[in-house]
Amino acid sequence: DEARAQSASVFNFPEVEAGVDANHHVAEGYDADVLLRWGDKVFADAPEFDPTAQTEAAQERQFGYNNDFVGFIPLEGAADHGLLVVNHEYTNEHLMFPGIVTLKDGEIEVADATEDRVNIEMAAHGGTVIEIRKVDGKWQPVLDGAMNRRITVKTEMQLSGPVAGNDRVKTSDDPEGRKVFGTFNNCAGGVTPWGTYIMAEENIHGYFIGELPAEHAEAANYKRLGVPAGDYQWGNFHKRFDVGQEPNEANRFGWIVEVDVMDPNSVPKKRTALGRFKHEGAESVVAKDGRVVFYLGDDERFDYVYKFVTAGKFNAEDRAANMDLLDEGTLYVARFDEDGSMVWLPLVHGEGPLTAENGFNSQADILIEARRAADLLEATPMDRPEDIQPNPATGRAYVMLTNNTKREEANSANPRVNNAFGHIVEILETDGDFTATTGNWEILLQCGDPSVAEVGATFSTETTKNGWFGMPDNAAIDADGRLWVSTDGNSVGDTGRTDGLWAVDIEGDARGTSRLFYRVPVGAEMCGPCPTEDMSTMFVAVQHPGDGGDDWEGHGRPSYYEDLSTRWPDFNDAMPVRPAVVAITKQGGGRIG
Numbered sequence: 001d002e003a004r005a006q007s008a009s010v011f012n013f014p015e016v017e018a019g020v021d022a023n024h025h026v027a028e029g030y031d032a033d034v035l036l037r038w039g040d041k042v043f044a045d046a047p048e049f050d051p052t053a054q055t056e057a058a059q060e061r062q063f064g065y066n067n068d069f070v071g072f073i074p075l076e077g078a079a080d081h082g083l084l085v086v087n088h089e090y091t092n093e094h095l096m097f098p099g100i101v102t103l104k105d106g107e108i109e110v111a112d113a114t115e116d117r118v119n120i121e122m123a124a125h126g127g128t129v130i131e132i133r134k135v136d137g138k139w140q141p142v143l144d145g146a147m148n149r150r151i152t153v154k155t156e157m158q159l160s161g162p163v164a165g166n167d168r169v170k171t172s173d174d175p176e177g178r179k180v181f182g183t184f185n186n187c188a189g190g191v192t193p194w195g196t197y198i199m200a201e202e203n204i205h206g207y208f209i210g211e212l213p214a215e216h217a218e219a220a221n222y223k224r225l226g227v228p229a230g231d232y233q234w235g236n237f238h239k240r241f242d243v244g245q246e247p248n249e250a251n252r253f254g255w256i257v258e259v260d261v262m263d264p265n266s267v268p269k270k271r272t273a274l275g276r277f278k279h280e281g282a283e284s285v286v287a288k289d290g291r292v293v294f295y296l297g298d299d300e301r302f303d304y305v306y307k308f309v310t311a312g313k314f315n316a317e318d319r320a321a322n323m324d325l326l327d328e329g330t331l332y333v334a335r336f337d338e339d340g341s342m343v344w345l346p347l348v349h350g351e352g353p354l355t356a357e358n359g360f361n362s363q364a365d366i367l368i369e370a371r372r373a374a375d376l377l378e379a380t381p382m383d384r385p386e387d388i389q390p391n392p393a394t395g396r397a398y399v400m401l402t403n404n405t406k407r408e409e410a411n412s413a414n415p416r417v418n419n420a421f422g423h424i425v426e427i428l429e430t431d432g433d434f435t436a437t438t439g440n441w442e443i444l445l446q447c448g449d450p451s452v453a454e455v456g457a458t459f460s461t462e463t464t465k466n467g468w469f470g471m472p473d474n475a476a477i478d479a480d481g482r483l484w485v486s487t488d489g490n491s492v493g494d495t496g497r498t499d500g501l502w503a504v505d506i507e508g509d510a511r512g513t514s515r516l517f518y519r520v521p522v523g524a525e526m527c528g529p530c531p532t533e534d535m536s537t538m539f540v541a542v543q544h545p546g547d548g549g550d551d552w553e554g555h556g557r558p559s560y561y562e563d564l565s566t567r568w569p570d571f572n573d574a575m576p577v578r579p580a581v582v583a584i585t586k587q588g589g590g591r592i593g
């Protein structure tokens with residue numbers, strides 16, 4: 001059409017109508033094919049999914065729940081064959097297990113967990129590595145793939161870097177403080193330039209129960225992270241999740257985990273040099289001098305934006321030479337100044353206030369309590385930093401700040417009080433050098449409905465009623481340097497729209513223009529977005545479809561088996577609603593978007 005022809009946008013697809021219904025929707029001319037659902041086989045010998053008789057053993061061989069981060073690692077450089085890596089962030093018991101929800105005096109009750117249920121939940125967390133191949137233009141899992149793997153809360157892992165062996169990570173099962181079982185609440189993540197899979201441990205506080213012994217040394221540390229929140233009942237059956245019984249276990253979570261996907265028996269490493277907080281993700285870029293920079297968000301109201309710069313340089317010729325790059329380097333936290341400049345403040349033991357007088361006896365102490373160190377450095381408290389995506393072509397990075405309704409005082413990097421819809425900050429590293437310790441920043445977008453003046457949204461006037469969004473969460477920069485943003489929270493309440501994937505112009509006259517490319521079924525959140533290098537495919541993750549979001553208290557929702565608004569993606573009464581990864585391709589082939 002004429003308007004679009006005159007547009008300066010780098011995107012050219014017919015926009016999806018915003019709305020809400022039981023299904024997902026992609027732009028006309030594209031196919032959105034379900035690739036992997038909760039319960040699907042990850043191995044040829046895995047049992048068929050039976051939602052009425054699920055077991056821990058079956059779940060350990062099947063695709064986990066609530067897919068979040070999606071990464072694609074090509075095999076031998078092929079565009080149509082590679083490893084898909086997927087985080088399984090958390091579980092929604094009321095949607096997973098039949099018969100556990102009852103109505104009592106008009107109140108909804110979820111039955112207490114049994115040990116079997118807890119073990120299934122633990123097996124449904126973690127991650128999946130699975131070989132996939134494109135056959136006749138459609139992606140398929142390769143169930144006998146040699147690298148296929150499930151990572152769960154029981155997978156053996158190694159603590160690596162400055163915190164390994166520290167007294168504060170020693171437990172009765174691990175007196176050396178080096179061996180941890182499992183990972184959980186892996187939200188976003190990353191794929192490193194050397195082809196390993198990064199799983200970020202985010203809301204770890206919910207998995208611990210109990211009470212620390214009186215005046216325990218970790219009391220302030222745990223309080224700052226909200227440990228223990230008791231959202232899950234694992235600690236009733238596995239004492240390590242009860243802080244009264246195993247006070248140091250929670251110091252062994254909240255890290256960045258690196259997985260060598262080429263060896264299915266490799267022991268994943270918790271890379272403690274990148275600090276301990278509620279890690280959203282860890283997207284990386286090779287800087288001009290060969291060092292590698294990881295951008296890290298700490299997803300909590302008034303927490304911080306970090307980056308980690310490796311000490312060593314990336315070696316493109318020798319994969320093995322890169323395998324411990326994440327054990328040595330400098331962790332920085334961001335201070336966004338009012339004049340549009342910024343400083344990256346190093347979290348280094350002995351520098352500034354990070355000394356024994358303030359309770360930091362070593363670099364390990366600083367990393368375990370990264371938040372407290374960042375507080376002392378007077379970093380800028382942000383509106384819930386989520387995914388941060390560097391753009392290698394421009395030396396810029398895009399920070400998703402999802403929302404913060406508790407903000408009462410604005411500053412220029414967090415310009416709205418009661419920030420219900422979030423915003424996106426663009427970081428411009430000095431000289432386009434990702435290792436820079438100074439930079440500038442701009443607000444790319446203030447999100448929300450631009451037709452409601454008091455919201456203060458700043459989408460371009462070219463953005464349609466379908467194109468605006470709130471609650472940016474995950475993001476991707478594609479091979480053409482274009483920004484894609486997925487959201488978490490648009491489905492809440494009576495908004496008449498769901499979460500989705502939006503294409504956002506960041507350059508030239510179209511900067512700030514957004515278009516809806518794909519939207520999720522009712523109740524879901526949009527995760528993933530993972531464009532392949534050849535731009536033929538956009539993988540997305542549909543998380544918690546059918547869930548009520550904040551409209552319903554906690555887990556207090558009628559189970560899927562009794563009363564729900566969608567049975568996506570199967571639409572089969574014998575099947576619950578299922579989180580799933582979707583592959584979006586252009587009909588007839590070609591580049592996306």
Ligand code: FEO
Pocket residue numbers: 089187188202280299386473
């Ligand atoms: Fe799991 Fe910060 O979203």
Ligand code: CA
Pocket residue numbers: 187188280386387473474488
């Ligand atoms: Ca997220």
Ligand code: CA
Pocket residue numbers: 188281283387388389474475476
């Ligand atoms: Ca991302």
Ligand code: CA
Pocket residue numbers: 386402473488
């Ligand atoms: Ca989120």
